[in-house]
Amino acid sequence: MRDKHCFVDTDKCMGCGVCASACAKSALSLVRAPEKGTPLEIRKLLESA
Numbered sequence: 001m002r003d004k005h006c007f008v009d010t011d012k013c014m015g016c017g018v019c020a021s022a023c024a025k026s027a028l029s030l031v032r033a034p035e036k037g038t039p040l041e042i043r044k045l046l047e048s049a
């Protein structure tokens with residue numbers, strides 16, 4: 001968060017979608033970038049932990 005605004009570092013984003021699904025204001029949406037490979041399935045990883 002910077003100056004009360006969220007931002008996404010697109011170089012570090014893994015495309016998991018957790019931020020978009022957690023945002024109560026629906027301020028984010030996820031656009032897939034196939035050139036970055038298959039996103040991590042964070043929710044599945046957390047469920048299996």
Ligand code: SF4
Pocket residue numbers: 008009012013014015016017018019020
């Ligand atoms: S999609 Fe996942 S990795 Fe990318 S900014 Fe959102 S929570 Fe972080």
